[in-house]
Each structure stands twice: as structure tokens, then as C-alpha cells.
Amino acid sequence: MPRSGPATRLIDVAERAGVSIATASRSLRGQDGVSEAVAAHVRQVASDLGYVVNVHARTLAGGSTSIVGLIVHEIGDPYFSEIASGVVHLATARGLTVQICHSGRDPVTELSQIRTLLAHGTEAVLIAGSGYVDPTLQSEADKELRAFQRSGGRAAVIGRHFLRTDAVLPANVAAGEAIAEHVLSLGHRRIAVAAGSAALTTVEDRVAGIRAALERHGIAPGDVPVVHSAFTRDGGQEAAERILHEHPRTTAILALNDVMAIGVLSTLRTLGVSVPHDVSVAGIDDIAVAADLAPSLTTVRLHMQQLGELVLSMALKPPSARPRRRGCGHELVVRGSTGPAPRRRA
Amino acid sequence: MPRSGPATRLIDVAERAGVSIATASRSLRGQDGVSEAVAAHVRQVASDLGYVVNVHARTLAGGSTSIVGLIVHEIGDPYFSEIASGVVHLATARGLTVQICHSGRDPVTELSQIRTLLAHGTEAVLIAGSGYVDPTLQSEADKELRAFQRSGGRAAVIGRHFLRTDAVLPANVAAGEAIAEHVLSLGHRRIAVAAGSAALTTVEDRVAGIRAALERHGIAPGDVPVVHSAFTRDGGQEAAERILHEHPRTTAILALNDVMAIGVLSTLRTLGVSVPHDVSVAGIDDIAVAADLAPSLTTVRLHMQQLGELVLSMALKPPSARPRRRGCGHELVVRGSTGPAPRRRA
DNA sequence: CTGAAAGCGCTTACAG
DNA sequence: CTGAAAGCGCTTACAG
Numbered sequence: 001m002p003r004s005g006p007a008t009r010l011i012d013v014a015e016r017a018g019v020s021i022a023t024a025s026r027s028l029r030g031q032d033g034v035s036e037a038v039a040a041h042v043r044q045v046a047s048d049l050g051y052v053v054n055v056h057a058r059t060l061a062g063g064s065t066s067i068v069g070l071i072v073h074e075i076g077d078p079y080f081s082e083i084a085s086g087v088v089h090l091a092t093a094r095g096l097t098v099q100i101c102h103s104g105r106d107p108v109t110e111l112s113q114i115r116t117l118l119a120h121g122t123e124a125v126l127i128a129g130s131g132y133v134d135p136t137l138q139s140e141a142d143k144e145l146r147a148f149q150r151s152g153g154r155a156a157v158i159g160r161h162f163l164r165t166d167a168v169l170p171a172n173v174a175a176g177e178a179i180a181e182h183v184l185s186l187g188h189r190r191i192a193v194a195a196g197s198a199a200l201t202t203v204e205d206r207v208a209g210i211r212a213a214l215e216r217h218g219i220a221p222g223d224v225p226v227v228h229s230a231f232t233r234d235g236g237q238e239a240a241e242r243i244l245h246e247h248p249r250t251t252a253i254l255a256l257n258d259v260m261a262i263g264v265l266s267t268l269r270t271l272g273v274s275v276p277h278d279v280s281v282a283g284i285d286d287i288a289v290a291a292d293l294a295p296s297l298t299t300v301r302l303h304m305q306q307l308g309e310l311v312l313s314m315a316l317k318p319p320s321a322r323p324r325r326r327g328c329g330h331e332l333v334v335r336g337s338t339g340p341a342p343r344r345r346a
Numbered sequence: 347m348p349r350s351g352p353a354t355r356l357i358d359v360a361e362r363a364g365v366s367i368a369t370a371s372r373s374l375r376g377q378d379g380v381s382e383a384v385a386a387h388v389r390q391v392a393s394d395l396g397y398v399v400n401v402h403a404r405t406l407a408g409g410s411t412s413i414v415g416l417i418v419h420e421i422g423d424p425y426f427s428e429i430a431s432g433v434v435h436l437a438t439a440r441g442l443t444v445q446i447c448h449s450g451r452d453p454v455t456e457l458s459q460i461r462t463l464l465a466h467g468t469e470a471v472l473i474a475g476s477g478y479v480d481p482t483l484q485s486e487a488d489k490e491l492r493a494f495q496r497s498g499g500r501a502a503v504i505g506r507h508f509l510r511t512d513a514v515l516p517a518n519v520a521a522g523e524a525i526a527e528h529v530l531s532l533g534h535r536r537i538a539v540a541a542g543s544a545a546l547t548t549v550e551d552r553v554a555g556i557r558a559a560l561e562r563h564g565i566a567p568g569d570v571p572v573v574h575s576a577f578t579r580d581g582g583q584e585a586a587e588r589i590l591h592e593h594p595r596t597t598a599i600l601a602l603n604d605v606m607a608i609g610v611l612s613t614l615r616t617l618g619v620s621v622p623h624d625v626s627v628a629g630i631d632d633i634a635v636a637a638d639l640a641p642s643l644t645t646v647r648l649h650m651q652q653l654g655e656l657v658l659s660m661a662l663k664p665p666s667a668r669p670r671r672r673g674c675g676h677e678l679v680v681r682g683s684t685g686p687a688p689r690r691r692a
Numbered sequence: 693c694t695g696a697a698a699g700c701g702c703t704t705a706c707a708g
Numbered sequence: 709c710t711g712a713a714a715g716c717g718c719t720t721a722c723a724g
Contacts, residue, residue: 003724007464009347009701025703052465056402057701060716067445069468074433076634078424078652085422088448088717097462099445100411102434112531118352119398120413151353233638262638288422291580292608294640305422316540355717366695371719381693403717406700 011043013320015075017045025182028053035113040045059121069099069117071110073129077232077259077305078287084156086308093318098315103129105197105231106136114141124154125316131161132204138162145294156315158307160201164323168307169315170200171330173345175284175300176209178332181255183280184217189251190223194264195237195256196231206256208282231256236263244271250343251279251341258283258290265337266294273342274340286333295336302330350605354397357482363391374399405467407434414658415445415463417456419475420681423578423605425650429474429504432654440662442469442680449475450578451543453483470500470661474654476548476577477507485522495665502661504653506547512660514653517676518548521646522555523629524678525600528644529626530563534598537570540585540610541602542577549577550631552602576603582609590617597625597687604636604645611639611683624684632679640681648676 008286019042025040025249026034026049026148035044043261059065070087072080084100091098099122103110117125125145132138142163145155149165156166183191193210196203211221218264236255240263243250255261261283265275273279275295286301293302314324360370365388372380374397375586380388405411405427418426430446430677437444445468449456456473462469471491478484488509491501505518525639539556541635542549557567573588575581582601586609589596607629614621621627621641630638632647653674660670 011701018679020710021702022704022713023700026710033709038709049573050461051433052461054406054701056405057716058703059402060400060406060700060718061702062704074431075421076428077436078427078635080431081424081427082422083422084427084446088421088446092448097466098446099443100430100434101443102438115398120401120443143724184398233634243712265640266638289424289608291636292612293638357717367718368697368720369693369697373721379693384693402699404704404719406716407718408700408720411718449699 005035005056009054010051013042013046013049013051013338016049017042023340032113043239062277064264065121065123065185066095067097067099067120067122068124068126068315069101069120069122070126071101071113071129073102073105075100076287077103079257079259079285080128082304083308083311084289086305086310087126088308089305089314090309090312092132103127105200107131107132107141111144114144118153118313122153124156124312126155126311126315127157127161127163128311129159131157131159131163133199133201133204135162143237148164154315154319156173156311158311160205166320166324166326168311168314168326168328169330170202170302170307171300173209174207174254175214175302175330176206177213177332178209178300179284179298180210180213182332182334183254183282183338184213184253186252186280188280188339189219190247190250191252191254192243192247192250193224193226193254193256194236194243194260195226195228196235198228198262200231201227203256210254229260231260232265236260237267238263240264240267244273252338253279253281255281255283257286258287258297261290261297261299261337262293265295265297275337278342279336280341282338290333291335293337298335298338300330300332302331303328353400355400356397359388359392359395359397362395363388374542376410379525387627390576400503411467411469412441413443413445413466413468414470414661415447415466416466416472416474417447417449417459417463418453419449421446421448424630424635425603425605426474429654429657432651433658434584434654435651436655438656439680449473451475451479451488451546454671457490459488460490464490464494464499465681468499470658472500472501472657472661473503473507473509475505476546477503477505478548479545479550481508488617501664502657504657506551511689512666512670512672514657514660516548516648516653516673516674518551519555519558519601520553521648521676522557523559524555524646525628525630525644526556526559526678528678528680529598529600529628530559530683532598532626532684534595534626535565536593536595537565537598537600538593538596539570539572539591539600539602540582540589540606541574541614542581542606543573544574546577549574549602554687561590566683575606577606579605579609579612582624583613584609586610586613590619597628598684599625601629603628604631604633604643605655607636607645608639608642609644610639621683624688626684628684636679639683644681644684646676647679
């Protein structure tokens with residue numbers, strides 16, 4: 001039955017157990033150099049007293065932090081909340097706490113968030129979400145992270161970031177190829193892409209995958225409009241409007257992520273365009289709700305929760321001489337939003 | 347151009363500026379008792395050096411942490427990710443960092459997460475998500491939080507928690523009433539409720555609201571089955587199966603949150619039950635995707651992002667003599683998943 | 693207005 | 709195996 005009032009300190013535990021704080025510290029951290037009997041006694045006393053180590057003191061004294069920082073573009077976006085869920089689950093299992101920051105898809109904000117996390121002395125910094133096509137945007141961040149890693153910190157990222165850290169690489173190119181192959185196999189030839197900002201590597205990679213598949217089928221890139229908009233539901237809505245207006249004969253819209261696909265579906269529904277009868281729609285990611293849309297969304301599963309667990313587990317491993325890269329599986333999930341190309345469109 | 351290598355410390359700034367660390371500290375924190383000229387110079391030097399305060403040292407020395415802790419049931423659930431988004435946005439604007447923990451809807455886990463956050467010396471602890479109907483489950487947590495608050499910490503919660511902290515109260519009872527009144531006004535009389543665990547106050551409150559509305563219409567509580575299941579999509583699926591099996595004449599299913607409603611819709615679709623033609627479905631919360639389901643989901647908007655901002659802003663205010671309570675708006679959002687009661691069901 | 697010094701609660705060489 | 713002591717980087721009375 002822990003007492004309330006000021007927190008129990010290590011010295012309280014040590015006194016009660018009749019040992020020095022050095023011995024108490026060693027016992028609690030499971031270091032050897034303490035007789036098992038003494039260590040067990042100290043642990044018992046600590047538990048009786050409800051002792052919890054003061055993280056700040058421990059960190060300042062040179063111990064480890066047990067905090068990991070996670071930078072996401074926006075935690076309200078399902079893609080990121082599923083990644084965060086994976087990170088938090090694994091972190092909890094390992095006794096770590098997760099600090100979450102928003103970068104808002106802005107490299108300047110991202111840099112300042114990195115600095116904040118480093119100042120907080122986190123064990124590890126995790127960055128989720130697309131990198132930027134322009135590598136100069138990240139050189140400052142890279143500098144900070146390298147210094148951090150040289151001094152024993154760990155960092156790992158999801159995606160292609162031009163950062164010299166461990167990285168989990170979602171199968172963005174392959175996902176683009178898979179979704180394009182799928183609609184091609186259904187006979188679609190008038191395809192349009194609802195894309196996020198061209199500044200993002202994720203967008204670039206997914207488009208590259210789509211183009212590769214199109215080329216194999218003899219379709220010139222110029223014949224497939226790529227409409228850039230925000231990488232959000234509203235962006236998807238807007239992209240769909242422009243696609244239907246500028247390319248009215250389109251029979252398949254590939255949205256570069258599920259959230260945009262939701263916006264695309266919304267626009268089509270509003271305009272009375274039947275999916276998949278008139279136009280097929282597909283996304284990428286397979287966020288949880290994709291299966292529950294109507295029509296349910298054909299997409300490519302990227303296992304965000306796993307990505308989250310993976311990126312943390314990489315960061316927790318001892319560093320290697322050079323940055324590690326890890327891929328993660330993907331699979332086409334065919335559902336109701338795609339169907340055979342119509343013979344003809346009005 | 348900040349140098350890399352070991353971090354710049356206050357003493358580095360002080361030396362470079364030619365002052366003591368006491369003066370440097372005061373200058374940087376904007377305390378008075380320092381001539382403006384000196385203070386400005388120190389700040390300039392600090393900025394040139396890229397100085398960032400060491401949070402652990404500051405906290406240990408008695409300064410403030412600039413970290414707030416947020417406990418959610420599960421960050422992957424849209425209800426919580428939208429709340430978290432509100433918290434993170436406001437926190438960022440105020441220069442605070444957010445630590446997120448999972449309670450997994452388990453009071454024991456919740457308590458241990460509270461202890462972790464307190465040990466991390468957070469400025470404020472925020473708890474989002476339902477409390478437990480059994481108040482004894484929270485007495486330990488209450489004790490910890492009271493001790494924390496006595497020693498200057500701040501705490502605030504979303505929902506009815508039997509905790510003596512500031513609280514934002516989502517309009518759970520009113521939401522239950524509103525959604526029930528809505529289906530009643532459409533002529534439904536054979537209504538069933540797909541509910542989460544009976545141990546949660548949110549479930550209890552929403553059911554209470556529904557019952558109040560039913561009573562006003564002369565419907566006995568016994569005539570409205572409340573099927574308890576997990577407060578998740580899968581729970582909604584399961585509840586719908588049981589409802590259709592045990593109460594086949596049901597014409598309206600009220601899910602106690604949108605995530606469950608998604609599961610209900612999924613089951614109905616699988617079974618070929620037309621919504622809203624055969625059965626109307628409604629939820630509560632209005633998560634972002636609710637508008638994009640098909641049929642789009644009738645629900646009661648509870649403004650989760652606002653709840654998140656609100657709970658943090660309460661925690662940031664100076665404490666009052668007694669815990670503050672704040673309500674938050676709600677509004678019925680009628681969409682496509684509810685319609686007139688059918689004349690007769692097979 | 694400014695500085696020397698104690699102290700926050702830990703960890704970790706360094707002695708024994 | 710165990711303990712006394714220094715030190716992590718700050719803040720804040722306490723003197724001047």
C-alpha cells in the first residue's frame with residue numbers, strides 16, 4: 001500500500017533496506033556485483049514502498065531514459081495512428097514511454113521537433129511518414145541525428161528520408177505496381193492518379209511503381225494524368241473533381257493512399273458516378289476502415305502496425321556500422337471498389 | 347549554425363556571454379532581476395550556440411517539465427486518435443510535448459501508466475476514455491493523482507472517472523437521448539442497443555440517455571435489449587449478430603459508438619440486410635470516417651478534437667479550489683443509415 | 693542587478 | 709560484495 005505525499009526516493013528504499021544507495025541502485029537495475037539475497041531484499045522493499053525511479057535523475061546521472069520519441073505528420077490520420085499503435089504496443093511491452101510530435105508534413109517543423117526530442121534526451125527518435133524529394137530539406141535534420149547517434153542515441157525512420165539512420169522501407173514502389181497491375185488486368189486503360197504533394201518521396205515512389213506497370217503494358221506516362229493535391233481526404237475529393245472534369249473518360253482512379261481514396265469515393269458518390277460500374281477506385285495502405293467502406297476499398301496492405309513495431313525494434317537494437325534497411329511485406333487486397341473496365345463511358 | 351558533438355550546456359552559454367550560470371539561467375527563462383541588456387546578450391549567445399535546455403536537469407532542479415502525459419485506451423482507435431490530435435496540436439502551440447500511454451481499457455494497466463507518467467515528472471496528466479462504473483477500481487489512481495496535485499502537478503480527464511480532478515464531460519447522456527429520439531421520431535419501436543462493456547461509465551451513461559428517451563415514449567426498458575460486447579468494430583459485429591438472432595424483428599440498432607456501428611453495418615451487409623430499408627443503424631461520436639461510410643452514418647457529434655484541446659487547456663490553467671467540470675457540445679448528425687421504420691419485417 | 697553555492701535524485705568509477 | 713563520494717546540468721534561495 002503505497003503512501004501518498006512526496007515520492008519515494010532511492011534513498012528511502014536504501015535506508016529501509018539497510019544498505020547504501022549504491023547497492024540499492026545496483027539491486028534494482030539487476031546489475032551484478034550484489035549478493036542475490038541482498039538484491040532480492042531491496043527489490044522487495046522497493047516494491048512495498050511503491051518506488052518508481054525518477055527518470056530525470058536517472059537520465060542526468062547517465063542512465064538510460066526509457067523514452068522514445070515518435071514524429072508523425074498528424075496523429076489524427078489513420079495511417080499514422082495505426083503506426084503509432086504499433087510503436088506504443090511494443091514500447092509498453094519493453095517498459096518504454098512514447099513521446100509523440102507532429103511534423104505537419106513540414107520539414108522546418110520536423111527539424112524543430114527533432115531538436116526538442118533530442119533535448120528531452122530520448123533513447124531513440126523515430127520518424128514516421130514520407131521524406132522529402134528535395135534532400136537539402138533534410139540536411140540539417142541529418143546533421144542533428146548523426147550527432148545524436150554518435151553520442152549514443154538511436155534513430156530509425158519509416159520511409160525514404162535521405163537520413164543516415166536505420167530505416168524500414170514500406171513497399172511503396174511495389175504497392176504502386178501492384179495496384180496498377182490490378183486495374184490493368186481488369187481491362188482499364190484510361191487511368192488517372194490522385195496523388196499527394198509531389199514534394200513527398202512516398203508520392204514519388206508510388207507514382208514510379210504505377211508508371212512501371214503502365215509501361216509494361218505499353219501505356220505512355222503522358223497518357224496517365226497525375227493530379228497532385230493534399231495527401232488527405234479533402235485532397236482526394238479535390239483531385240477526383242479535377243480528374244472528372246479534365247479527363248472525363250477516366251475509368252479507374254488510383255489514389256495514392258486510402259485516405260485520399262475515401263475523398264475520391266465521396267466525390268464520385270456526390271456526382272452520382274457508380275463505383276465500380278462506371279469508375280473503379282483503389283487506394284494504398286489498407287487502413288482499418290478500408291474494408292468497411294461501401295463499396296469496400298481495393299487497396300494494397302502495408303501493415304502499418306507492423307511498420308511501427310519494426311521501426312522501434314530496429315531502434316532498440318545495438319547500432320550497426322552502417323544504416324540498416326528493412327523492407328516490409330505488402331499484398332494486394334481486392335475488394336468491391338474495382339471491377340472490369342466498362343465498355344464505354346458517357 | 348549549431349555545432350554537433352556533445353550538447354551545449356548552460357555553462358557554455360554563460361562562459362561565452364561572460365556571466366554566471368545563475369544570470370544565464372534567469373536571462374533565458376525571462377525572469378526579472380537581470381538587466382535587459384545582459385539578458386538580451388545571453389539570449390543571443392544561446393541562440394548562436396543552438397542551446398537547448400536539458401529537460402532532465404531542469405526538472406530535477408525544480409523547474410517545469412514541459413511534458414504532458416496522455417493516457418488513452420488505444421491510439422489506433424479513431425475516437426482516441428482524434429482526441430490525441432487535439433491535445434498534440436494545442437500542446438505544440440504551447441511548447442509542450444505529449445507522452446502517450448495505452449491503458450487498454452484495463453484499470454490496473456491504467457494505474458501503472460499513471461505511475462509511470464508521474465515518475466516521469468510530467469507537468470500534467472490527461473486521461474481520455476471512459477471511466478469504470480465500479481469506483482473502487484479507481485481509488486488507487488485517485489490517491490496517486492491527489493498526491494500529485496497536492497505537490498503542484500496538474501491533472502484533467504475526459505469523462506466521468508470518480509477522480510477528483512478537473513474534467514471535461516462529453517455529452518454522453520444527451521447523446522444517447524438524441525440518437526434514441528431520432529429513431530423514435532422515425533417511427534421505430536423495435537430498437538436494440540449494441541453496447542460496449544457494462545463496466546464502462548460511457549456505456550452506462552449512453553444507455554441511460556437512450557432509456558430516458560424510450561420512457562418518454564412509453565417504451566419499457568425491458569423491451570429494448572442491450573447487448574454488451576467489446577467497444578470495438580468486432581464487438582459491433584458480434585453484437586449485431588446476436589441482436590438479429592435473438593431479436594429478429596428489430597428495426598433499429600443503436601451502436602454506442604461509431605466504431606461499433608461500423609461493425610454493425612458490416613454484419614448487416616454480410617447478411618444482406620438493407621440499411622436503412624430493413625434496419626436503421628446509428629452511432630455516437632462522429633469520427634471522421636462516419637460521413638464516408640455507405641450508407642453514411644447517422645450519429646451524434648461529440649467533437650473529439652475539441653475535447654482534446656479542452657482537457658489540455660483545463661490542465662494548463664491554475665488549479666481551482668475544487669475540481670472544475672466542463673461540458674462540451676453535441677449535435678445530432680442525420681445521414682443515410684437511418685430511415686423510416688419499415689411497415690413490417692420478415 | 694549579479695554570483696557562489698547548495699541541492700534536485702540518481703549512476704558509476706574508485707576504494708576497500 | 710559493499711559503500712563514500714563525485715558528478716550529471718540545471719534552479720533557486722541566500723548574500724552581496
